[in-house]
Amino acid sequence: MILGGAQExxxxxxxxxxxxxxxxxxxxxxxxxxxxxxxNRARADGYRVVVLDDxxxxxxxxxxxxxxxxxxxxxxxxRPDVVHTHSSKAGILARKAAAALGETKxxxxxxxxxxxxxxxxxxxxxxxxxxxxxxxxxDALISxxxxxxxxxxxxxxxxxxxxxTIYSGMEVETFLSRPREADEFRAALRLPNDAVLVTQVSRLxxxxxxxxxxxxxxxxxxPRVHFCFVGDGKLRRRIEAEIGRRGLAGxxxxxxxxxxxxxxxxxxxxDIVVHCxxxxxxxxxxxxxxxxxxxxxxxxxxxxxxxxxPETGILxxxxxxxxxxxxxxxxxxxxxxxxxxxxxxxxxxxxxxxHRRMVEQIEAVYQRITNA
Numbered sequence: 385m386i387l388g389g390a391q392e393x394x395x396x397x398x399x400x401x402x403x404x405x406x407x408x409x410x411x412x413x414x415x416x417x418x419x420x421x422x423x424n425r426a427r428a429d430g431y432r433v434v435v436l437d438d439x440x441x442x443x444x445x446x447x448x449x450x451x452x453x454x455x456x457x458x459x460x461x462x463r464p465d466v467v468h469t470h471s472s473k474a475g476i477l478a479r480k481a482a483a484a485l486g487e488t489k490x491x492x493x494x495x496x497x498x499x500x501x502x503x504x505x506x507x508x509x510x511x512x513x514x515x516x517x518x519x520x521x522x523d524a525l526i527s528x529x530x531x532x533x534x535x536x537x538x539x540x541x542x543x544x545x546x547x548x549t550i551y552s553g554m555e556v557e558t559f560l561s562r563p564r565e566a567d568e569f570r571a572a573l574r575l576p577n578d579a580v581l582v583t584q585v586s587r588l589x590x591x592x593x594x595x596x597x598x599x600x601x602x603x604x605x606x607p608r609v610h611f612c613f614v615g616d617g618k619l620r621r622r623i624e625a626e627i628g629r630r631g632l633a634g635x636x637x638x639x640x641x642x643x644x645x646x647x648x649x650x651x652x653x654x655d656i657v658v659h660c661x662x663x664x665x666x667x668x669x670x671x672x673x674x675x676x677x678x679x680x681x682x683x684x685x686x687x688x689x690x691x692x693x694p695e696t697g698i699l700x701x702x703x704x705x706x707x708x709x710x711x712x713x714x715x716x717x718x719x720x721x722x723x724x725x726x727x728x729x730x731x732x733x734x735x736x737x738x739h740r741r742m743v744e745q746i747e748a749v750y751q752r753i754t755n756a
Contacts (some may be wrong), residue, residue: 388471406457411434416440416733420616423435439454465754466754469482475493494665525546526547527548548749552666554671554737560676583654584658585650586615586659588613595685596660598623611633615640648676659678667682671733674726681711683702697725
């Protein structure tokens with residue numbers, strides 16, 4: 385339960401189902417790493433939370449075997465009607481444990497696929513084989529974007545009838561009105577009065593595309609354009625060093641880790657939100673920015689095109705630095721375009737990404753498979 389889109393999705397699902405009268409148990413590994421955690425909120429919400437120490441992010445066969453055994457013991461105790469798994473590794477281990485019960489329905493949500501063009505070929509073959517096997521024991525597969533369904537089916541994972549697209553919900557009301565903290569956030573960055581702030585919200589990690597933003601910044605002559613990276617991760621020191629080496633220190637701010645409750649203020653404080661990741665299911669930062677009526681610029685990866693359209697933002701080929709620089713410069717000098725794109729994005733996302741709608745759709749999947 386580190387800070388992340390899959391984790392926030394899981395948290396809101398547990399909260400929503402618990403509020404609707406279901407008996408909910410959340411099984412998770414320890415919240416380790418620099419990204420921050422959601423464990424305190426999970427433990428405060430009234431449902432049972434079980435932390436399995438061996439359920440970790442890294443692949444370690446012996447530890448993974450112990451985690452699977454622990455999941456089997458937990459599920460044997462709970463005897464749940466539905467086991468709903470999230471994320472690739474936890475999904476594989478927990479579905480194996482649930483299948484051993486032989487009496488529970490199994491649902492898995494695909495937030496992002498472990499196999500992708502930037503992974504080693506042998507790992508991709510392994511991941512695809514494991515996902516195909518797990519899908520055979522799964523009663524329903526939920527994708528956070530149509531793109532995830534298409535990619536999984538192209539790899540032979542599951543059958544079309546198993547899949548339902550349910551967009552990852554969020555607390556949309558918190559993004560619809562500008563909080564006073566937005567002005568405080570902007571003031572804390574010590575920007576010039578006429579600054580146009582371009583923000584990316586993501587972990588500072590491989591494949592998140594921060595290097596392309598640095599490359600684009602070198603091409604943008606407009607001195608009003610400033611950049612902000614919100615988030616933390618293993619690449620922070622490397623990114624800071626690269627900003628210094630390129631002489632961009634005066635135009636970049638790194639906030640480090642922020643509480644999820646601060647993200648609405650971040651989005652409202654920004655003039656443009658970019659997301660240059662090369663691999664996402666559907667980045668939550670995109671609908672979050674749109675809900676705050678901010679224009680978005682994104683690389684065309686995975687589910688991005690399902691929200692970033694010519695009416696709501698600018699979609700670019702992956703790694704397109706020239707296009708990124710041009711998009712930012714165009715939006716920076718055209719406030720009316722920023723306003724038009726932002727308002728259209730808000731209209732698109734305010735119902736589609738409401739967490740209550742997500743929970744209702746998930747509950748409908750449960751009812752369908754348990755009544756089948």
